[in-house]
Amino acid sequence: MELDVQGRNLLSLLVTRLDKAVPGRPETYIGYKECHVLLGLEQQREKWGESLKSQGLLSLAGWTETNGFPGITGLIVSLSTLEPGKGYFHLFDKDEVNYDWWAEQIRSAKSFDWSPYLAEKFDLVPSDLEVPNREDISISRIIRDTALSYRVKLIHGYKCQLCGIALSMPNGKKYAEVHHIKPLGQPHDGPDVIENMICVCPNHHAQLDYGAIKLLANNVRTKQEHQMSDRFIDYHNESIYRP
Ligand SMILES: [Zn+2]
Known part of the structure; x- marks a missing residue:
């Protein structure tokens, strides 16, 4: 069973x-x-949970159940009850208050390799989208950043684009950081876009932050899916790098 586009986007989120x-x-x-x-979906029903069902939730939930994958849709909860919809438990033939089983699904989802099923092009909330309140704006900014950084790390297999090292962590996990070549915020005001990001190890991250190294195009490991902009690289070399 193939996962449809909306299900795939929801999974990626x-x-x-x-x-x-x-x-x-x-x-x-x-x-x-x-x-x-975050996904820029319309509210199609009065209840947000009902509205999400027809926009990826049901297809994703059904897909995980059919394939015997962890029930990752249990990660979505109503903010008033802090529980997923009843349908989540019913689909997996579980009692509605089986909290241990639910927590176990989230635990398994965290260690499961979802990478083959993620959306190739995955854009969270266009930056000009009107969102209802301040809280949502700050949340969406953080998620947007996290999603993009995560994508950059995945593309490079958590390997530093400068030295090729991917740090090993417990449970076979890898660790890398994402640096904004033209830094975010004042005074640089760099944009939070993939072209302004580079996947690096913590050592090279510190050296970039402090302007200790220059970025040379032929020393940077690149991948087809992640193109960095020369504009930002030039900015680093001219305004951040201190010879
Ligand atoms: Zn490195």
């Missing part, structure tokens, strides 16, 4: 949230409304 999610602590999960805001 949920995967960006797995790092922060603590199994059994739904306040660290994601809300139905937040999924709409």
Whole structure:
């Protein structure tokens, strides 16, 4: 069974949230409304949960169940009850209050390799989208950043684009950081776009931050799917790098 486009987008969003999610602590999960805001979906029904069903939730939930994959849709909760919809438990033939099983699904989802199923082009909330309140704006900015950084790390297999090293962590996990070549915020005001990002190890990240090294195009490991802009590289060499 193939996962449809909306299901795939929803999965890609949920995967960006797995790092922060603590199994059994739904306040660290994601809300139905937040999924709409971040994916730019319309509210099609009065209840956000109902509205998400027809926009990827049902197809994603059915797909995980059919394939025997972890029930990652349990990561989406109502912010009033801090629980997923009843349908989540019913689909997997579980009792509605089976919290242990639910936490176990999130735990398995965190260690599962979802990378073959993620959307190739995955854009969260266009930056000009009107969102209802301040809280949503700050949340969406953080997620947007996290999603893009995550994509950059995946593209490079967590290898530093300068030295090729991917740091090993417990459980076979890898660690890398993403540096904004033209830094975000004042006074540089660099944009939060993939062309302004470079995947690096912590050592090279520090050297870039402090302007200790120059960025030379032929020393940077590149991948077809992630093109960096010369404009930002020039900015680093001219305004950040201190010979
Ligand atoms: Zn490095």
